[in-house]
Amino acid sequence: xxxxxxxxxxxxxxxxxxxxxxxxxxxxxxxxxxxxxxxxxxxxxxxxxxxxxxxxxxxxxxxxxxxxxxxxxxxxxxx
Amino acid sequence: xxxxxxxxxxxxxxxxxxxxxxxxxxxxxxxxxxxxxxxxxxxxxxxxxxxxxxxxxxxxxxxxxxxxxxxxxxxxxxxxxxxxxxxxxxxxxxxxxxxxxxxxxxxxxxxxxxxxxxxxxxxxxxxxxxxxxxxxxxxxxxxxxxxxxxxxxxxxxxxxxxxxxxxxxxxxxxxxxxxxxxxxxxxxxxxxxxxxxxxxxxxxxxxxxxxxxxxxxxxxxxxxxxxxxxxxxxxxxxxxxxxxxxxxxxxxxxxxxxxxxxxxxxxxxxxxxxxxxxxxxxxxxxxxxxxxxxxxxxxxxxxxxxxxxxxxxxxxxxxxxxxxxxxxxxxxxxxxxxxxxxxxxxxxxxxxxxxxxxxxxxxxxxxxxxxxxxxxxxxxxxxxxxxxxxxxxxxxxxxxxxxxxxxxxxxxxxxxxxxxxxxxxxxxxxxxxxxxxxxxxxxxxxxxxxxxxxxxxxxxxxxxxxxxxxxxxxxxxxxxxxxxxxxxxxxxxxxxxxxxxxxxxxxxxxxxxxxxxxxxxxxxxxxxxxxxxxxxxxxxxxxxxxxxxxxxxxxxxxxxxxxxxxxxxxxxxxxxxxxxxxxxxxxxxxxxxxxxxxxxxxxxxxxxxxxxxxxxxxxxxxxxxxxxxxxxxxxxxxxxxxxxxxxxxxxxxxxxxxxxxxxxxxxxxx
Numbered sequence: 001x002x003x004x005x006x007x008x009x010x011x012x013x014x015x016x017x018x019x020x021x022x023x024x025x026x027x028x029x030x031x032x033x034x035x036x037x038x039x040x041x042x043x044x045x046x047x048x049x050x051x052x053x054x055x056x057x058x059x060x061x062x063x064x065x066x067x068x069x070x071x072x073x074x075x076x077x078x079x
Numbered sequence: 080x081x082x083x084x085x086x087x088x089x090x091x092x093x094x095x096x097x098x099x100x101x102x103x104x105x106x107x108x109x110x111x112x113x114x115x116x117x118x119x120x121x122x123x124x125x126x127x128x129x130x131x132x133x134x135x136x137x138x139x140x141x142x143x144x145x146x147x148x149x150x151x152x153x154x155x156x157x158x159x160x161x162x163x164x165x166x167x168x169x170x171x172x173x174x175x176x177x178x179x180x181x182x183x184x185x186x187x188x189x190x191x192x193x194x195x196x197x198x199x200x201x202x203x204x205x206x207x208x209x210x211x212x213x214x215x216x217x218x219x220x221x222x223x224x225x226x227x228x229x230x231x232x233x234x235x236x237x238x239x240x241x242x243x244x245x246x247x248x249x250x251x252x253x254x255x256x257x258x259x260x261x262x263x264x265x266x267x268x269x270x271x272x273x274x275x276x277x278x279x280x281x282x283x284x285x286x287x288x289x290x291x292x293x294x295x296x297x298x299x300x301x302x303x304x305x306x307x308x309x310x311x312x313x314x315x316x317x318x319x320x321x322x323x324x325x326x327x328x329x330x331x332x333x334x335x336x337x338x339x340x341x342x343x344x345x346x347x348x349x350x351x352x353x354x355x356x357x358x359x360x361x362x363x364x365x366x367x368x369x370x371x372x373x374x375x376x377x378x379x380x381x382x383x384x385x386x387x388x389x390x391x392x393x394x395x396x397x398x399x400x401x402x403x404x405x406x407x408x409x410x411x412x413x414x415x416x417x418x419x420x421x422x423x424x425x426x427x428x429x430x431x432x433x434x435x436x437x438x439x440x441x442x443x444x445x446x447x448x449x450x451x452x453x454x455x456x457x458x459x460x461x462x463x464x465x466x467x468x469x470x471x472x473x474x475x476x477x478x479x480x481x482x483x484x485x486x487x488x489x490x491x492x493x494x495x496x497x498x499x500x501x502x503x504x505x506x507x508x509x510x511x512x513x514x515x516x517x518x519x520x521x522x523x524x525x526x527x528x529x530x531x532x533x534x535x536x537x538x539x540x541x542x543x544x545x546x547x548x549x550x551x552x553x554x555x556x557x558x559x560x561x562x563x564x565x566x567x568x569x570x571x572x573x574x575x576x577x578x579x580x581x582x583x584x585x586x587x588x589x590x591x592x593x594x595x596x597x598x599x600x601x602x603x604x605x606x607x608x609x610x611x612x613x614x615x616x617x618x619x620x621x622x623x624x625x626x627x628x629x630x631x632x633x634x635x636x637x638x639x640x641x642x643x644x645x646x647x648x649x650x651x652x653x654x655x656x657x658x659x660x661x662x663x664x665x666x667x668x669x670x671x672x673x674x675x676x677x678x679x680x681x682x683x684x685x686x687x688x689x690x691x692x693x694x695x696x697x698x699x700x701x702x703x704x705x706x707x708x709x710x711x712x713x714x715x716x717x718x719x720x721x722x723x724x725x726x727x728x729x730x731x732x733x734x735x736x737x738x739x740x741x742x743x744x745x746x747x748x749x
Contacts, residue, residue: 028141032567035174050364050462051360053463068566
């Protein structure tokens, strides 16, 4: 089965995907994510969504962090 | 004396290690694990100085904290480095380690939190790591001090730490350019390792570039970097040079980790997982946070802080004043000395010391929230609200700290990555009712709104927050157009804070207040007392003919439209600029009030309920205190913004008080 790629936001809370593409993101944020080891090919887990359309919590390489939904939508994952 | 720098990612336990390795301790503005300013301590074995740098992910700075660390490494030359890494997050931590190895100074690697890693089923092979990186590796548990003895003994002789022989091959094309750049750099004096500078330049590190610009003509160097980047693009190796360098490093790190770490038995982080499922829950998270905040304020002002403050007040008004009175009479002190000590010093400083318990309790609870890891979650919970106001969730913590004192709060804003968000937080901080303004509210609320004291005080806090939010929206729209705000926050695992660390950080935050009581407030009280004691007619004059009355009378007409155009009210405002705590001590002196009850009686006679609200609002808004102005200048590095913050608050205070008083009168209140 060919795995399709979709926005990270489409993941169910608790499920993982591997990062396929990160595009159009604010360069500062992109660098910070790279510092945390978030880049293409890495497995990422959606932990939960914050209140009031707030940031979503993600886990990557054992590190928990949160970014806003708008930015998370720029991360494409393969399930 | 040698100097050794302590470098590592945020939340790796640098501060714990610093504390165990050094005997003396200097201030850390710490929240959610971020050490704000580099601090220096002397090593326990007397071998030299240890410099604790802010937590950084790489040498390429994004926030001001990170800039401090990068700048230190470039401009100063430590004899050796201690790189502390989190054993359970090795892959990410090693990125910084490689950059430090390229720096070329003798380095030891502190492999921290091996207990945490082991508990999670991660086994790190320290010997393998040592062999691969070519530097001594020490397994550590910095929180308990395990393994730190070995590090300390190695540091005794920094010259005995083997030189770093690490060298990563970046591929023929890039290596060629590195050689060309290092050849050019040979003409520049006082640089650390040339290869390191060349690589940092290729990574477009702004701090390195700025430094080189000061010493040499960088256009040739930049041309070399650009040429290198376009050949990389032509060969379809990478889009940019920094990306290429990073990918080479990541490949190397992966190979090291594959050899040195066994993660086959890795388990998830259970406690954190379970706590987060409740504390950051999409519906429960915010209500729980509000409950915590309510409990925090209740504890500070009602449950614990209030009774303790009453005890202190009782002691100062009772035994201390009486004791001083009888002692002074016994030794036959002159009237002047007697009045100076009892009215000036005890009346002035004592009126402020009453608030010490409340301030320390507030700081203790803030430290607990920071150390436990909950603060980072609060930023997450508040981000969507803050974003609507044009700010960033990370600004929320500084604002909370601002309720304690604006000065550390403005310093805490440093960990916000974007200059715009940092500037807005700094500019709006004075609108947070710091603990120094609380005495004024408490005093007036007790006199005029005895039935709704808590509500009245809370209303002032809320008023500050509302104006902060409104102005935030306004400033971010008109002063910082086109600057978007970003948000990313790392969530450290929850842990139980250690009592020792809590005590230390509470003391570090609170001692500034005590120091102020001993200096500015003491001096202010004495000066004000002198001005009220002396007048054009000589010493010991009637208060109405004192210098203070003359001076207060001079600004009183300006304040008349606001409802408190008396010389007494006017003369509290200028010393209030020195420190807001002085407002109440000035009143103590002016009204010759021996205790709180006496002062309350005097206030009731002079103010009306309406003018008291207007006065409280004015005190809340009118101008940041001198210490805050100082820190705003330091953090913004701009007189323009410093004067702007003073100016807008004065205008705001005058306008708001005017509206309250005149509006209230139109509605027929008094």
